[in-house]
Amino acid sequence: MSVLRIDAAGPATSVQDGGRFGFLRYGLSSAGAMDRTAHETANALVANASQAPVVEIGPFPARFAAEVGPVRLALAGAARAADIGNRRVAFGESFVLAPGEVLSLGAARGGVFSYLGIAGGIAGTPMFGSFSVHARADLGSPLPRPLAAGDKLEVAAADPHAGEWRLALPPQDTSPIRVVLGPQDDWFGDAAVAQFLDAEWQVSPASDRMGYRLLGPKIAAARGHNIVSDGIALGQIQVPGDGQPLVLMADRGTTGGYPKIAAIVSADLGRFAQTPAGTNVRFAAVPIDDAQRIARHWRQKLAALPLARETAARPPPTSEALLAANLAGAAVNALDPKLWTHNE
Amino acid sequence: MALPAAFRIRPCGDAALTVEFGDTVDPDLNAQVLGLDADVAAAKLPGVVETIPTYRSLFVQYDPVAADFASLSQALQSLAENAKPHAASGRCWRIPVVYGGEMGFDLEDVARTHGMSPSEIAKRHQAATYRIYMIGFTPGFAYLGGLDQSIATPRRAAPRAVTPPGAIMIGGVQACVQCQAAPSGWHVLGRTPMRNFLPSREPMFLMAPGDNVRFHAIELRDWPALERDAARGLPVAELVSA
Structure with missing residues (x-):
């Protein structure tokens, strides 16, 4: 077991998964990740189940530290500067945070929420089928509220023998x-x-x-x-x-x-x-x-995320390979590495 | 059952739809909604995730990978044509209420509006049997029909920023049991220690749409013990056959 300690979070950072279903008739909405594509991408990058809980990071700067043991993490969603000491961390690629190290994140740029995938997930008992924090309803696991500095999440220790994963992230889409x-x-x-x-x-x-x-x-x-x-x-x-x-x-x-x-x-x-x-x-x-039709196509793309995942040591997949994996044509442009180096 | 002229099924995005029986507050419309809700649950239609019965429509959340709008609408329409109106669940909650004073700070105003004594308002509020038309707005907030028309009171001109958890309120011809603190323009007649929604309890929610509700007055001195029991997860309200 390892611990992920929250050193800074801003007011809008919380544990989220795919959401809590079956309670709409009682006045309780689902909660769950605000950007489901980024949530599932973060999970695919650390080889988790697609709906596993992640840390949804609000638009403000945030800092996370590993304690006890190493933690394997990955970032997706809103771009922001990400550093461990003077080492830059890329979005769309898993990495290990060693005990004592601190992951420092800047404010979100051109987006709102970033997603921190944690290999092996977060320890906790789902509340009525979900980890998702619903702050107004005092629901969520392991804490029924947004994260604050000083909080500690029990997480799986990183497998030192496992390699890192990378995934070509989709390009920014500014269409209506x-x-x-x-x-x-x-x-x-x-x-x-x-x-x-x-x-x-x-x-x-x-x-x-x-x-x-x-x-x-x-x-x-x-x-x-x-x-x-x-x-x-x-x-x-x-x-x-x-x-x-x-x-x-x-x-x-x-x-x-x-x-x-x-x-x-x-x-x-x-x-x-x-x-x-x-x-x-x-x-x-x-x-x-x-x-x-758009919904079904999108869900196919989400389901294909684990197939599109590549070990980080290998070159990114070619556009032909992505098409063969039944991914959308739109993902092809994402291979332009300029789009994914957010640490300029 | 014959469908009302206003019956229609409309999309709510690509993963939900609403089956509208009308656009008024009407016990017959609500009975049709609850009838269809029960039949949808029994029919286990492919793709249907969950439903919200409301005053006058049934909201249906579904998985667009497993069902499409056109065929699900068709299936729901034929269920609606054959559904029996469903007046009540057969369950009735007897809910304890401290009326007036700090617990029901609008009781005297409401009494003045109607030229009645506060105790007469409380008496008429307790005399009715209500039906839960729907639960919504905030977790566990129950919208009730059946208010004695002689105490119906227009909403406050200036809504309050906060009304307390457990507030027993009336607004227009409607009545409610509120569960969580929330802004409201309704009149607070009293407060119940009952917690319809309690995340630490299984079940998390007690009351369901279609249940009946009756209120009975308790003394302020009984409040602390009942509130402690409610926080421990006891229902506090009594469940009886309707």
Whole structure:
């Protein structure tokens, strides 16, 4: 056994896994990693099960130290400077933190959440099927709250004989965030829906794991902003009376009485969650059938992450090899190493 | 059962949908929702992950790899056509409440609004049998139908930033049992030591949509012992047949 000690975390760092399911009907949302692609990538890099718990690191600088024994780690998600002493650590590649060493991370750049995969996982008893911290509900394991300086996580000791893994990370995608309209788009009327899709929105600093507020033109629903409360999906966009949309995220309330104009497609939710406050974002509507094809394609890509993993000593896979592994064409450009050296 | 004219199934993104029976608060609509909810659970439709029965719609979370919107909608529509309205679970929670004073700081205001005594408001609040229409907003927050119309009170003009855990509130024609502290524009008539949601307890939640609820007054001096019991995981509320 080893220990991962948290020396600095910022206010938005917590243990997360794939989420907690089955309690929506009781008012409890799933929690879980905000960027599922980055979460599963971090796990693939340390050869964990895809839904294993990781440390989701908020946008502020953070420091982690190994105690007792070595810890094998890997970083994915929002880019940031990463150093162990004067040794640079690359995203998308596993590494060992020896006892006494400190991993120092800068503030997130061009993103919000980074994910720290820990080989062998984090010790703890899942609470109702999940490690995920849901701060408002006092749930989570091993701690039912976000991490703070001084916390210690019991983790598996790194296998000294195991090699390191690397994975070509996808390139930054700045295309519009895709949404499916509904269920109450008819409450808004065509003009308001068009206005929502045409607008350039800015993510408000008043955003967290519960929801992201968007600043932009005032969206007025033709039939008003009060509906009889109904269920709220992950990524759903509700518009209260002030006309400023709120995107409901992993720690959301499960029901609400504002009309919902659209919902972000699963494949783009992580990318949206990685939009820093003050950054602009646009939306594009896709039909439900297309959205579901996109969802299935994305899930295939996630399932293929362990296949795409390469031992770090070997050269990165060729684009032909990636295509043969049934990966998306979009991953090919990720082989440009310039995209993945974040420590310039 | 004949589907209401407003019946429709709409996507909530690519992994959830809502089966809408209407857009009003209505016990008959809610009974149809709960009927379909029970049938969906029994049917074990491929891909369905979980559901949220609400006032007037059934929210269905599903796996888009295992089910697509069009065929799942079709399956749900035919279940809805054959579902029997489901009025109640047959369970009733008898919930202890300290009315008025510091525990129910809006009771006197509500009484003044209706020209009644605080004890008359509390009496009418206890006389009704409520049904849990849905649970949502925050973990364990139960939305109740069945409030005596003579004590229905419009929401406060200025919502409070915090109302306490266990708050027993009314807002408009609705009533509720709140579990966690939260902002609210509803009127706090009293407070219960019962914890519908307690993460350290198995089960984590006690009440379910479709359950009935009745309230009974307890004295403030009984509060400390009951609150201790509730924190230890005892239900405190009594479960009886409806």
